[in-house]
Amino acid sequence: MGTKRHFKVWRGDDQGGDLQDYQIEVNEGEVVLDVIHRLQATEAPDLACRWNCKAGKCGSCSMEINGMPRLGCMTRMSTFEEAETVTVTPLRTFPVIRDLVTDVSFNYEKARETPAFAPPADLAPGDYRMKQVDVERSQEFRKCIECFLCQNTCHVVRDHEENKVAFSGPRYFIRAAELDMHPLDSKTDRKEYAQASQGLGYCNITKCCTEVCPEHIKITDNAIIPMKERVVDRRYDPLVWLGSKIFRRGQTDGDETGARPDPSDVREHHSHGGSSGDPVAEEQAQRGVNWHRQVPHPTSPVVDERGKMPLSEFTFDRPAAPSPFGDDVSFPLPADHLNYAHPDQKD
Ligand code: SF4
Ligand code: SF4
Ligand code: FES
Secondary structure (H helix, E strand, O other): OOEEEEEEEEEEEOOEEEEEEEEEEEOOOOEHHHHHHHHHHOOOOOOOOOOOOOOOOOOOOEEEEOOEEEEHHHOEHHHOOOOOOEEEEOOOOOOEEEOOEEOOHHHHHHHHHOOOOOOOOOOOOOOOOOOHHHHHHHHHHHHOOOOOHHHHHOHHHHOOHHHHOOOOOHHHHHHHHHHHHOOOOOOOOHHHHHHHOOOHHHOOOOOHHHHHOOOOOOHHHHHHHHHHHHHHHHHHOHHHHHHHHHHHOOOOOOOOOOOOOOHHHOOOOOOOOOOOOOHHHHHHHHHOOOOOOOOOOOOOOOOOOOOOOOOHHHHOOOOOOOOOOOOOOOOOOOHHHOOOOOOOOOO
């Protein structure tokens, strides 16, 4: 037999809303998402809430529970006191669509901006080889379920809408770190990119993102700090700095007096000592953060003007987005396209 518990749930839409009180039955072993479902089945059938797996794996039931960003399906009711009021609100950093559902497309835009993994041009498919030690380095970051709790928590954008253009957020810093650690990624220097275009410099390593990550990814310690350290090494190592002054003398942002750049100028002139060896990344880094870059917007609407999903989404033979494997690849692959050979195998 369950007990009655007091819940406050935010109800409303993009025009406004407020917290509404509910007395709702809670049974042993239940999680907050179970209680939301019981509300939908009883007093609030029109309560909007996103969820899919109820197993902490799809990342869709992100919400704020007593002010803490959490997964509804992974938050046990037993973690609250018997008499405690449980307050459930939508993610604060993203615009509300309705009730507990927010528009998280900011994150998809940042994902689109991140240059994709690119192996060397002369590497044939099937010749990709990675040592286990290289796999293990970035394995942690592959656990991300894209719940966007870290993105929601980060103070750089949580209270500063204006920073969203220039800041990609912790989820995309771990993506940059993962690709930076990938031995076959030759696209660009990911550290330089993170600093110059993803707004890594805004992060002041408060570790709030790490604290809320349901996958326990050490976002700050294992991705952000190592990337920051390497950027700083380049920029402030005295020998590298001196070398860059000698070799860059006469260039537009050179300083005739040899004085260090004024930190207040850092937005305009990021002076990276040393070179990544990638001229495109280096040029981008010298220009500094691209404050005015255009953020691409999603090209196909998820719903039409009546709020319904277009029929083509159900009938089209492939999803609207381009396939990451290339549009000319169909599945299942022919058996001779699969390569199971171990790197140490002789033939
Ligand atoms: S550590 Fe950096 S990215 Fe993470 S929440 Fe703090 S400021 Fe944001
Ligand atoms: S890094 Fe963690 S908190 Fe951020 S989106 Fe991935 S799983 Fe969620
Ligand atoms: S419903 Fe999938 S993570 Fe909660």
